[in-house]
Amino acid sequence: MSASDEIWILGIRMTKFGKLPDLDTVDLAAEAAVGALADAGVSMRDIGVLAAGNLMNANAGIGQQLQKQIGQTGIPVYNVANACATGATALRTAIMAVKAGEVDYGMAVGVEKLSGAGLLAGGSRKKDGDDVWAPTGRYGAVAPIDGRIGTETMPGVFAQIGTEYGHKYGGTSFELFAKISEKNHAHSTLNPLAAYQKRFTLEQIMNDVMIAYPNTRAMCSANCDGAAAAIVCNGETLKSLSLEQRRRAVKVSASVLTTDPYEEGCQVLPNVNTLTRNAATIAYQQAGVGPGDLDLVELHDCFATAELVHYDNLMLCDEGGAADFFNSGATWRDGSTPVNVSGGLESKGHPIAATGIANIWEICHHLRGEAGDRQIANAKVGLAHVIGLGSACGIHILEKSAA
Amino acid sequence: MAKQIPFVDYLVLDGEPHLVAQECSSCGARFFDRRNACAKCFATEFTTVPVATQGTVRAFTIVSFAAPGIPTPFVASVVDCDGTQVRANLINVQPDPEHVHDGMAVRLATYPVGTDSEGTEAIGFGFEPTT
Numbered sequence: 052m053s054a055s056d057e058i059w060i061l062g063i064r065m066t067k068f069g070k071l072p073d074l075d076t077v078d079l080a081a082e083a084a085v086g087a088l089a090d091a092g093v094s095m096r097d098i099g100v101l102a103a104g105n106l107m108n109a110n111a112g113i114g115q116q117l118q119k120q121i122g123q124t125g126i127p128v129y130n131v132a133n134a135c136a137t138g139a140t141a142l143r144t145a146i147m148a149v150k151a152g153e154v155d156y157g158m159a160v161g162v163e164k165l166s167g168a169g170l171l172a173g174g175s176r177k178k179d180g181d182d183v184w185a186p187t188g189r190y191g192a193v194a195p196i197d198g199r200i201g202t203e204t205m206p207g208v209f210a211q212i213g214t215e216y217g218h219k220y221g222g223t224s225f226e227l228f229a230k231i232s233e234k235n236h237a238h239s240t241l242n243p244l245a246a247y248q249k250r251f252t253l254e255q256i257m258n259d260v261m262i263a264y265p266n267t268r269a270m271c272s273a274n275c276d277g278a279a280a281a282i283v284c285n286g287e288t289l290k291s292l293s294l295e296q297r298r299r300a301v302k303v304s305a306s307v308l309t310t311d312p313y314e315e316g317c318q319v320l321p322n323v324n325t326l327t328r329n330a331a332t333i334a335y336q337q338a339g340v341g342p343g344d345l346d347l348v349e350l351h352d353c354f355a356t357a358e359l360v361h362y363d364n365l366m367l368c369d370e371g372g373a374a375d376f377f378n379s380g381a382t383w384r385d386g387s388t389p390v391n392v393s394g395g396l397e398s399k400g401h402p403i404a405a406t407g408i409a410n411i412w413e414i415c416h417h418l419r420g421e422a423g424d425r426q427i428a429n430a431k432v433g434l435a436h437v438i439g440l441g442s443a444c445g446i447h448i449l450e451k452s453a454a
Numbered sequence: 455m456a457k458q459i460p461f462v463d464y465l466v467l468d469g470e471p472h473l474v475a476q477e478c479s480s481c482g483a484r485f486f487d488r489r490n491a492c493a494k495c496f497a498t499e500f501t502t503v504p505v506a507t508q509g510t511v512r513a514f515t516i517v518s519f520a521a522p523g524i525p526t527p528f529v530a531s532v533v534d535c536d537g538t539q540v541r542a543n544l545i546n547v548q549p550d551p552e553h554v555h556d557g558m559a560v561r562l563a564t565y566p567v568g569t570d571s572e573g574t575e576a577i578g579f580g581f582e583p584t585t
Contacts (some may be wrong), residue, residue: 066583089511170521182571191463193576194567198524201541202517207530210515218512218556264516264551280540313494318485320513320532
């Protein structure tokens with residue numbers, strides 16, 4: 052592999068996540084983008100392509116809005132939307148442009164204003180009480196189906212994904228899922244950029260408001276505001292840069308995006324497992340590393356039930372062994388495979404389009420040895436994973452620079 | 455007797471109520487929605503086939519917090535009906551973890567959803583415990 056085939060993250064930044072009423076999407080995107088440029092040591096003049104995502108306003112052209120505040124250089128903008136994988140999709144888009152040799156530097160930005168958004172999805176209902184029943188839509192339904200034929204809400208969908216894992220392999224319980232949440236909330240106390248930095252006892256988590264059994268409120272991702280941005284270039288470009296830039300650059304050893312292949316039942320309950328497993332298989336192969344080589348993992352714990360299944364999907368444990376794996380303590384920050392040392396989506400927060408870049412920022416922070424109190428010592432290889440329901444899975448494997 | 459209409463077009467009320475699926479004539483994949491082609495093998499011919507009315511609960515959640523206007527709590531689930539996966543609520547069961555568990559045996563059941571201004575009654579479906 053020649054240097055021009057290698058992809059590097061030259062600069063990356065996430066904003067503080069949380070309730071940020073005084074900042075709009077453009078403010079947040081600008082803070083992340085300008086921060087990433089400064090981190091990279093380049094300017095908007097150098098950037099050849101911008102990929103940007105803001106899921107809740109996907110038709111607003113966040114990329115161009117951002118350019119109008121931080122620099123209109125006429126470069127192509129790709130506004131992307133891919134559910135919760137939007138950030139990873141933006142990064143992957145910038146990477147593809149660099150990899151194709153079309154540009155020297157690419158920028159990816161993800162931003163979301165989600166504070167107070169409440170329950171996501173569900174309620175896709177036309178009005179009840181129409182005068183005469185009339186079948187409409189692809190199911191010929193005479194009234195809205197959410198709540199009458201299962202649930203469309205995210206906590207409920209991912210709750211079923213967790214109970215399905217238990218049905219298949221056993222070993223799961225309400226308490227087990229709550230313990231995963233306990234871990235991530237404990238981890239968040241070391242992350243000053245997390246939306247919530249509060250440790251909860253297992254009892255507090257289990258006695259919190261039930262949203263969709265077995266997920267209580269504390270076991271759900273936190274809706275909040277935030278943004279993240281990254282600058283990428285290839286290895287040839289990196290060679291021309293300063294030692295300091297080369298030392299802090301992080302190698303993207305694998306960049307993969309998959310969708311869910313057809314399987315029995317996958318249109319009845321979304322299958323978030325196979326596309327993650329497929330993406331992981333490709334990513335490990337691209338990077339030439341295995342799950343055992345990972346010093347830390349940031350995975351998509353949009354709900355505590357989801358984290359469990361992804362231990363298995365990312366092959367961090369034997370097939371069917373996720374409950375035992377968690378119970379062994381492996382995924383706590385002092386375990387053999389620390390997972391979500393940032394606090395994860397449950398406490399760091401989940402500003403949707405920012406998430407797929409913010410999780411990469413977390414990994415980079417450790418690989419650069421800049422993670423302060425929560426530094427995973429001697430971290431050399433990390434994996435970042437996101438799932439957007441519908442579905443899309445993004446996986447990036449990152450490696451510390453040898454420079 | 456008042457006229458009835460199924461809540462969705464894949465619920466058949468004539469005779470013993472049951473669900474029907476669109477089965478791909480080429481590969482046998484089953485779907486419940488109006489199809490353009492088969493997601494598995496891309497073929498475009500389908501036949502309407504009955505789905506088993508008995509099954510086992512493969513996944514469930516008890517929804518306590520839903521979009522406005524949706525009565526809670528309710529049990530959402532995926533029921534394995536002889537190999538065909540069906541999305542449905544579990545009904546005629548206490549919506550709590552003591553009474554709902556994965557692997558439980560269930561059967562199709564219908565219930566009235568409401569009546570429109572012409573007196574037509576919409577009939578919905580769910581699955582209820584067999585014991």
